Amino acid sequence: MLDASLQQHVQRIIPGARLDVTPLPACPQLSLLLLNADYPQAALDVQQRQRVMNNPLYWVFCWASGQVLARFLLDHPHWVRGKRVADFGCGSGVVAIAAMLAGAREAVACDNDPAAQSAARQNARLNGVEITVSPDFDRVEGFVDVIFAADVLYDRSNLSWLPRFIERAPQVLIADSRVKDFDQPPYREILRQQSFTLPDLDESAEFRQVRIYLAE
Secondary structure (H helix, E strand, O other): OOOHHHHHHHHHHOOOOOEEEEEEOOEEEEEEEEEOOOOOOOOOOHHHHHHHHHOOOHHHOEOHHHHHHHHHHHHOHHHOOOOEEEEEOOOOOHHHHHHHHOOOOEEEEEOOOHHHHHHHHHHHHHOOOOOEEEOOHHHOOOOOOEEEEEOOOOOHHHHHHHHHHHHHOOEEEEEEOOOOOOOOOOOEEEEEEEOOOEOOOOOOHHHHEEEEEEEO
16 A cells, blocks of 8 residues: 555645556566656746755656666576665665566665655565665675666766675676766676656657666
């Protein structure tokens, strides 16, 4: 059951919006609480725009790269089966949830947004799995087999995490559609696939081209 406080949080920031249970086209066995597809898109007043700027609701979307990486794990469960994995900047929790559905021993979903943490927990319950949620990646203790990061490189400051991930885990998978000419050895491209964000933001073609990079 949806926690009413999460619904109220969305409606305080975007009047008239709501969270709907939405199956993912690329992963029909997986559903998420996402912003309603017919969410109000009329011009916001100054106060409403400021609320959106101060409270970015990244977790109410399933971004293209998250959907592609989730599908990749469901199709190739050997990446996670029996392993302890971490999802950096988890947002809705889609990748951590897919990892658990694919047989991971534990998936740690990390996000510094309390609302995203709550959404990830609720989305996990919605899909019949349990995940561990952490507000800080640096506070994740113990050995991690694989680190995932999807749709986090839009913030170029997050590029500094790439070498840190390699030091933390023997395998790292990055999914991204925002960085052109990605050149971050030892990361190498292993998959390229078209996708889109839910609800559909009608993004340009370049942002629908998702690449998955592996470091190991």
